[in-house]
Amino acid sequence: MMKIVAASLLMTTALIAQPALAHVEVDNHCNMELHGEITFNHGDLTITTDSGETVQITPAHQLFVDSQAVSLNAEEQRWVSDYYTSIETAIPMTVDIAREGVKIASYAVTEVFTELLGADNDLTEDFDQLFTDLSSQIDERFYAADGSYKFDSTGLDGDWADAAWSQEFDDKVESLIERSMGHILMAIGSEMLFGDGDMDAFASRMENFGTAIEERVEGQAEALEGKADELCTVLAKADYAETHMQKSIAALSGLDLLESKGKSPLKQ
Numbered sequence: 645m646m647k648i649v650a651a652s653l654l655m656t657t658a659l660i661a662q663p664a665l666a667h668v669e670v671d672n673h674c675n676m677e678l679h680g681e682i683t684f685n686h687g688d689l690t691i692t693t694d695s696g697e698t699v700q701i702t703p704a705h706q707l708f709v710d711s712q713a714v715s716l717n718a719e720e721q722r723w724v725s726d727y728y729t730s731i732e733t734a735i736p737m738t739v740d741i742a743r744e745g746v747k748i749a750s751y752a753v754t755e756v757f758t759e760l761l762g763a764d765n766d767l768t769e770d771f772d773q774l775f776t777d778l779s780s781q782i783d784e785r786f787y788a789a790d791g792s793y794k795f796d797s798t799g800l801d802g803d804w805a806d807a808a809w810s811q812e813f814d815d816k817v818e819s820l821i822e823r824s825m826g827h828i829l830m831a832i833g834s835e836m837l838f839g840d841g842d843m844d845a846f847a848s849r850m851e852n853f854g855t856a857i858e859e860r861v862e863g864q865a866e867a868l869e870g871k872a873d874e875l876c877t878v879l880a881k882a883d884y885a886e887t888h889m890q891k892s893i894a895a896l897s898g899l900d901l902l903e904s905k906g907k908s909p910l911k912q
Contacts, residue, residue: 675803676804676876676904677803677804677905678903679902682901683797684731684735684793684796686788686792687792688703691901693899699896701728705721707893709896723888723893726885730878730881734875735786735795738875740871741871742782744871748861750771751860751864752861753768753775755857756857767820767823879904883903886901
């Protein structure tokens with residue numbers, strides 16, 4: 645019996661933790677580090693380098709360094725435009741990945757707790773509130789008051805992916821999982837005491853339930869990983885353009901915002 649309890653407990657914990665903590669890790673795909681700070685607001689892209697220079701690219705793809713306009717030839721303008729367009733494209737992609745990650749985690753958690761504890765248990769409500777709060781945080785981080793996209797790396801821990809999935813959220817999920825263990829043990833104990841007494845049937849039901857949830861989450865997670873790969877490619881294009889901007893535009897020799905530590909689709 646204890647083996648059945650342990651197996652059920654481990655399966656449940658894995659189902660809760662895996663979608664919430666693993667499937668939105670964009671950084672696992674391309675490991676894009678940030679050096680300096682970047683903001684995107686109302687179409688203006690502004691970068692503050694580690695050395696304190698301010699680089700601004702307007703929606704018209706005009707380049708300013710420390711508030712001074714920089715004249716560009718055709719090739720230099722191409723790299724500046726490619727850089728701006730890639731970052732502008734990456735922001736809504738990041739929002740989409742964050743939202744899909746929340747949906748996957750919310751589905752898995754809701755299904756697990758409803759199966760074990762019933763639809764009206766307090767922990768399901770706590771997790772629902774957590775996912776609602778996260779969705780609100782995503783809106784606050786990525787949308788300006790007029791509904792346009794924005795981005796601000798201030799306060800992030802040096803990774804693009806941190807914008808979508810914060811350590812604070814991971815900590816909250818882990819805390820709720822720890823709280824859930826007692827409730828899960830009580831539910832399993834009730835099944836043993838007041839159920840039909842057939843623990844083999846109970847174990848089989850839990851195994852089938854776990855397989856069904858994993859299959860559903862796996863399909864969603866694979867689609868999300870595909871989107872993460874696409875985002876990685878876009879960020880790699882920005883990194884590629886940035887390298888050429890550094891080399892060809894004297895005023896940008898100190899620009900090194902993006903650094904891909906993973907497998908980049910592009911090579912300089």
